Amino acid sequence: MPVETLQEKLVYGRPQVLADVPNHYCPGCGHGIIHKLLAQCIDELGIQQTTILVAPVGCSVLAYNYIKVDGCEAAHGRAPAVATGIKRVHPEATVIAYQGDGDLLAIGTAETIHAANRGEKITVIFVNNAIYGMTGGQMAPTTLQAQKTKTSPYGRNPADVGYPIRACELINTLDAPVFIERCAVSSVKGILKTKRAIMKGLRNQVEKKGYSFIEILSMCPTGWGMEPREAAAWVDSDMTPVFPLGNLRDR
Amino acid sequence: MAVTLMKGNEAIGEAAIIAGCRHYFGYPITPQNELPAYMSMRLPKVGGTFLQAESEVAAINMVLGASAAGARVMTSSSSPGVSLKMEGISYLSGAELPAVVVNMMRGGPGLGNIAGAQGDYFQAVKGGGHGDYHCIVLAPNGVQELADLTVKAFDLADQYRIVVIILGDGFIGQMSEPITLPAPSGRVFDKSAWMLSGATGRDPHVIASMRLAPDDALAHLNARLQDKYRVIEKAECMWEKSQADDAEFLLVGFGLSARICRSSVSALRKAGVRAGLFRPITLWPFPSGELARAAAGKKKILVVEMNAGQMVEDVRLSVLSSVPVDFLGTLGGVTPSVDEIVERVRSYAR
Numbered sequence: 376m377p378v379e380t381l382q383e384k385l386v387y388g389r390p391q392v393l394a395d396v397p398n399h400y401c402p403g404c405g406h407g408i409i410h411k412l413l414a415q416c417i418d419e420l421g422i423q424q425t426t427i428l429v430a431p432v433g434c435s436v437l438a439y440n441y442i443k444v445d446g447c448e449a450a451h452g453r454a455p456a457v458a459t460g461i462k463r464v465h466p467e468a469t470v471i472a473y474q475g476d477g478d479l480l481a482i483g484t485a486e487t488i489h490a491a492n493r494g495e496k497i498t499v500i501f502v503n504n505a506i507y508g509m510t511g512g513q514m515a516p517t518t519l520q521a522q523k524t525k526t527s528p529y530g531r532n533p534a535d536v537g538y539p540i541r542a543c544e545l546i547n548t549l550d551a552p553v554f555i556e557r558c559a560v561s562s563v564k565g566i567l568k569t570k571r572a573i574m575k576g577l578r579n580q581v582e583k584k585g586y587s588f589i590e591i592l593s594m595c596p597t598g599w600g601m602e603p604r605e606a607a608a609w610v611d612s613d614m615t616p617v618f619p620l621g622n623l624r625d626r
Numbered sequence: 627m628a629v630t631l632m633k634g635n636e637a638i639g640e641a642a643i644i645a646g647c648r649h650y651f652g653y654p655i656t657p658q659n660e661l662p663a664y665m666s667m668r669l670p671k672v673g674g675t676f677l678q679a680e681s682e683v684a685a686i687n688m689v690l691g692a693s694a695a696g697a698r699v700m701t702s703s704s705s706p707g708v709s710l711k712m713e714g715i716s717y718l719s720g721a722e723l724p725a726v727v728v729n730m731m732r733g734g735p736g737l738g739n740i741a742g743a744q745g746d747y748f749q750a751v752k753g754g755g756h757g758d759y760h761c762i763v764l765a766p767n768g769v770q771e772l773a774d775l776t777v778k779a780f781d782l783a784d785q786y787r788i789v790v791i792i793l794g795d796g797f798i799g800q801m802s803e804p805i806t807l808p809a810p811s812g813r814v815f816d817k818s819a820w821m822l823s824g825a826t827g828r829d830p831h832v833i834a835s836m837r838l839a840p841d842d843a844l845a846h847l848n849a850r851l852q853d854k855y856r857v858i859e860k861a862e863c864m865w866e867k868s869q870a871d872d873a874e875f876l877l878v879g880f881g882l883s884a885r886i887c888r889s890s891v892s893a894l895r896k897a898g899v900r901a902g903l904f905r906p907i908t909l910w911p912f913p914s915g916e917l918a919r920a921a922a923g924k925k926k927i928l929v930v931e932m933n934a935g936q937m938v939e940d941v942r943l944s945v946l947s948s949v950p951v952d953f954l955g956t957l958g959g960v961t962p963s964v965d966e967i968v969e970r971v972r973s974y975a976r
């Protein structure tokens with residue numbers, strides 16, 4: 376009788392392009408999850424050698440240390456302009472601008488809108504955590520109504536500072552973008568959907584289709600003063616009603 | 627090569643193309659609009675990219691991206707727009723990226739006016755952006771030199787991985803003169819060790835000015851920058867002397883002011899006053915040693931600028947107290963006249 380041998384099959388591991396180093400993100404932070412998803416997508420598309428990542432100023436300022444592809448720093452808010460310059464020199468490369476909400480929707484609003492409007496063939500990964508994580512939890516353009524932050528200690532008052540900005544809806548008014556989707560990494564289901572959206576956004580570049588925008592609702596337990604589990608629940612309970620999940624455009 | 631009549635701003639554009647520049651990013655502002663218009667017409671015909679950015683801030687950051695990607699790249703603007711580029715220039719400097727930035731200066735501060743001026747000397751030469759950095763600053767005095775120095779600017783930028791500022795003014799940008807277009811320098815710079823192109827067959831490259839760890843990483847970067855600046859100061863000073871050797875009085879000016887000084891020297895010589903000209907062509911590095919040698923034994927130096935007195939500080943630092951230094955400046959986009967310069971120098975002789 377032949378003895379049946381157990382076949383080892385690796386079903387889950389660290390993505391190849393995700394550096395095997397401890398990262399600086401807080402426990403429960405969404406950036407780490409999103410980095411892993413991005414790394415998985417780069418691996419699965421086999422584009423490690425042709426991808427150029429533009430890191431923002433924000434908690435993910437060191438993204439190029441964690442995702443082992445060519446990387447470029449951008450000044451606060453300028454990632455889409457830097458990505459434009461890179462893409463115009465290397466149209467064959469996959470160029471990713473990874474940005475937070477302060478970066479993308481406050482100081483960098485002009486660069487965001489115009490890169491989208493030109494239909495730059497780049498992929499923008501927008502990490503919306505409704506706060507400025509890096510500088511210690513100040514109000515962001517996406518901070519929710521009544522949400523308390525370091526600079527809205529009585530809660531965001533729309534009469535004074537307006538309402539949270541919906542980036543996907545704003546970009547959806549433009550003609551050029553080919554893909555716009557909002558996801559969340561607060562649940563396993565959401566994480567899987569986010570990965571599919573990132574995949575689509577990157578594939579659109581490989582296929583030379585055009586500009587893709589993926590907004591990801593993400594936890595900042597430290598900035599929000601919550602436990603990680605609580606923070607994930609808050610994304611679902613409080614953020615998604617203001618920032619509805621779903622695909623807005625897929626051409 | 628044939629002689630062609632060209633506007634200063636257009637001569638920069640054609641010279642940039644001769645130098646191999648295929649990427650231009652900019653935002654309209656007078657008095658340099660002929661340059662983006664020229665690039666938008668020419669670059670698509672030579673397989674290049676012209677992009678009108680949404681602002682000077684965006685333009686300089688597109689320049690940063692293109693430079694990081696290994697391209698020869700240029701942007702141009704005038705004073706208010708160059709102020710907006712300062713953040714990007716600081717980042718380019720920290721990341722040691724080559725780029726050519728043209729400033730066709732106009733009257734300031736604020737919106738000022740659209741006449742040529744020289745009020746951005748401090749901004750270009752002393753910093754402007756944050757941190758300890760320098761740009762090489764070239765001050766052409768006419769259309770031929772605008773073209774020649776543009777070709778040179780790209781080589782300097784690549785050789786030292788530095789930002790080179792071409793500091794002209796609205797008048798020389800818009801004047802037309804017959805010129806001989808420069809030839810390409812033929813120099814080739816290998817950027818493969820650092821540029822971003824996708825990590826094919828090599829480890830990933832990172833372009834960044836930020837240094838967080840270890841604690842002295844930023845100090846090391848800064849020390850390396852300073853070492854580079856010392857090398858440039860030794861090797862790259864450019865200046866022109868004219869009728870300076872036997873002169874009793876030395877005029878010092880850059881760009882358009884130097885042209886007016888040159889006419890003033892002729893007029894003074896005709897009137898029997900021995901005057902001469904020293905013209906810094908690089909404003910950083912400033913040709914201090916050469917100026918000090920040229921100034922030795924003179925009775926007086928007159929610095930002429932279209933501003934309230936900016937380069938004059940570097941002239942004083944160069945000669946210290948060995949020669950008295952006087953200053954004649956015009957403000958708000960007004961050019962100095964030969965008559966007033968002659969009158970001033972003659973007053974020393976009396």
Ligand SMILES: Cc1ncc(C[n+]2csc(CCOP(=O)(O)OP(=O)(O)O)c2C)c(N)n1
Nearest residue numbers: 432433434451475476477478506507508509
């Ligand atoms: C020009 C400039 N202004 C301000 C800052 C300070 N700063 C650094 S990160 C940041 C906000 C980051 O928030 P966000 O983009 O939402 O990213 P997060 O940290 O939340 O991921 C600010 C204001 C800076 N670095 N540069």
Ligand code: SF4
Nearest residue numbers: 400401404434508595
């Ligand atoms: S402050 Fe917030 S965004 Fe920054 S690392 Fe911590 S949890 Fe993440």
Ligand SMILES: [Mg+2]
Nearest residue numbers: 475476506508
């Ligand atoms: Mg944020």
